[in-house]
Structures are given as C-alpha cells and as structure tokens.
Amino acid sequence: MSSREPLIRGRGLTKEFGIGSQKTTAVDAVDFDFHKGEIISIVGESGSGKTTLAKMIMGLLKESGGSIEYKGQPRRLKTHSDRKRYWKDIQAIFQDPFSSFNLFYRVEKLLMDCIRLQGLKLSKEERSLKMREACSFVNLKFEELHNKYPFELSGGQMQRLMIARIFMLHPKVLIADEPTSMVDACSRSTILDMLLKLRDENDMTIVFITHDVGLAYYVSDTIYIMEKGEIVERGPAEEIILNPQHAYTRQLINDVPKIHSAWDLG
Numbered sequence: 001m002s003s004r005e006p007l008i009r010g011r012g013l014t015k016e017f018g019i020g021s022q023k024t025t026a027v028d029a030v031d032f033d034f035h036k037g038e039i040i041s042i043v044g045e046s047g048s049g050k051t052t053l054a055k056m057i058m059g060l061l062k063e064s065g066g067s068i069e070y071k072g073q074p075r076r077l078k079t080h081s082d083r084k085r086y087w088k089d090i091q092a093i094f095q096d097p098f099s100s101f102n103l104f105y106r107v108e109k110l111l112m113d114c115i116r117l118q119g120l121k122l123s124k125e126e127r128s129l130k131m132r133e134a135c136s137f138v139n140l141k142f143e144e145l146h147n148k149y150p151f152e153l154s155g156g157q158m159q160r161l162m163i164a165r166i167f168m169l170h171p172k173v174l175i176a177d178e179p180t181s182m183v184d185a186c187s188r189s190t191i192l193d194m195l196l197k198l199r200d201e202n203d204m205t206i207v208f209i210t211h212d213v214g215l216a217y218y219v220s221d222t223i224y225i226m227e228k229g230e231i232v233e234r235g236p237a238e239e240i241i242l243n244p245q246h247a248y249t250r251q252l253i254n255d256v257p258k259i260h261s262a263w264d265l266g
C-alpha cells in the first residue's frame with residue numbers, strides 16, 4: 001500500500017432497512033477515502049445516515065451493497081479471526097457510552113480487557129502502571145474508579161474512560177460518533193484535545209460523526225456532508241465551510257448562528 005493510498009476506501013456503500021413500502025435507504029451509494037493520520041468529519045442532520053455508515057465501517061452492520069477496502073485489500077469479516085484482526089485496528093466510541101461497556105464489569109476489568117486484547121504479557125505491576133497511565137491521560141483517578149461499575153460513573157467520566165481505552169488500544173482508525181454529547185463545553189474541548197493528541201502521537205485516523213459544523217471545522221482536515229443517506233459534498237474543511245457549494249451545506253452553516261441568536265433575548 002503506497003502512502004497516498006487510502007487506509008480505508010468505501011465504494012457505493014449502501015444500507016437499506018425494511019422491505020416494500022417500509023423500505024428506508026439509510027445510506028445511499030456512499031464513496032469515501034480515509035487516509036492514515038487524517039481527521040475526517042461526517043456532518044449531517046439527525047437521520048441523515050451517519051451512524052448507519054459508521055456501523056458499516058466498523059463491521060457491526062452488514063452493507064446491502066457496495067464494498068469496503070482496508071489497506072488496499074477487500075475487507076474480510078467472515079471468520080472470528082478476521083473480525084478480531086480488524087477490530088484490533090478499528091475502534092469506535094459511540095454517542096451513548098453506556099451502550100459501549102459491559103455494565104457488569106468493574107472499571108479495572110474493562111481496562112484489563114484492553115491489555116488482554118493486545119495480547120500483551122505483562123506483570124501485575126506493569127498492568128497496573130498501564131491502567132494508571134491511561135486514566136491519567138484522560139484526567140481520571142484510577143484509585144478512585146477501579147472498583148466502580150459503569151453505572152456508578154457520570155456520563156462525562158464514561159466518555160473519558162472510553163478515550164482511556166483508545167489510549168491503551170492504539171487503534172489505527174477511531175470512529176467517534178458524537179463523542180462529546182454528554183459533557184459540558186469545557187470538558188468537550190478537553191476531550192477533543194485528547195483525541196487530537198492521540199492522532200498526533202499515533203498517526204491515528206479519526207472519523208468524527210457529528211451534526212455540529214463548528215466542531216467539524218475546528219477539528220477536521222476533511223469534511224463529508226451527508227444528506228438523506230448521500231454524501232452531497234466533500235473536501236478540505238476550510239473549503240467546505242468557507243466556500244460551500246451545495247445548498248444543504250450552506251443551510252447547515254447558516255443554522256449555526258441561529259442556534260445562538262435564538263437565546264439572544266435582549
């Protein structure tokens with residue numbers, strides 16, 4: 001694979017739900033090229049198909065049509081070991097952190113699983129050091145949390161814990177579906193900065209799934225605009241935001257100041 005070739009390439013990716021008059025085309029013949037170390041945002045309103053696309057890229061939903069290539073080869077997810085190999089490289093954090101964890105495992109076990117997934121043979125001290133290091137990367141105190149269950153944590157702590165796991169797993173690709181939906185503005189920028197730091201340190205490819213054009217402009221190299229299952233515009237973040245070509249992109253950008261002016265009661 002040459003360095004100019006995408007790490008993940010999608011062609012004509014399609015997902016239909018239901019049949020007959022109930023049929024919904026959630027993702028409609030989407031093409032994408034994600035490169036190593038690139039930060040991509042997929043932006044669209046609720047129901048535009050972003051999460052469905054993310055789940056297909058993750059291999060959690062089977063596509064109805066089209067194909068995905070990973071490292072220049074058709075992606076294979078047939079056997080358990082195919083999937084294990086793929087999920088070692090590609091990790092996701094979803095909107096609802098509570099759905100991402102086994103609620104019956106304590107924090108320590110959730111973090112231990114990352115060490116196990118990597119197949120590392122470490123001493124007890126080394127394991128403990130790794131878990132502490134990951135927690136301190138996301139400003140969590142391992143000593144305070146290790147014995148807790150996920151439901152005993154706040155939404156923000158859960159989102160940080162998900163990033164701690166990414167820190168330990170070093171995936172090549174991270175799909176982050178509204179990763180800051182449960183935190184306040186201050187923690188939000190901290191979480192984004194943590195993710196950007198991970199990209200810089202590991203050359204990780206990050207795909208942000210968001211309805212927030214401002215966030216996309218702030219963090220991304222490349223923006224894909226998604227409307228009703230289709231990518232209607234894609235390109236460098238600056239170009240898309242400062243010189244949008246598609247009416248839907250212009251509408252998304254115009255809606256941003258309106259969100260704030262709606263609170264301007266003066």
Ligand SMILES: Nc1ncnc2c1ncn2[C@@H]1O[C@H](COP(=O)(O)OP(=O)(O)OP(=O)(O)O)[C@@H](O)[C@H]1O
Binds near residue numbers: 051211
């Ligand atoms: N399992 C499913 N069965 C049937 N329809 C589905 C299913 N999952 C998603 N859809 C439909 O597919 C379309 C796209 O949904 P999707 O969740 O991908 O959108 P989204 O852009 O991620 O929205 P949001 O920002 O609200 O999460 C919607 O019309 C949704 O109702």
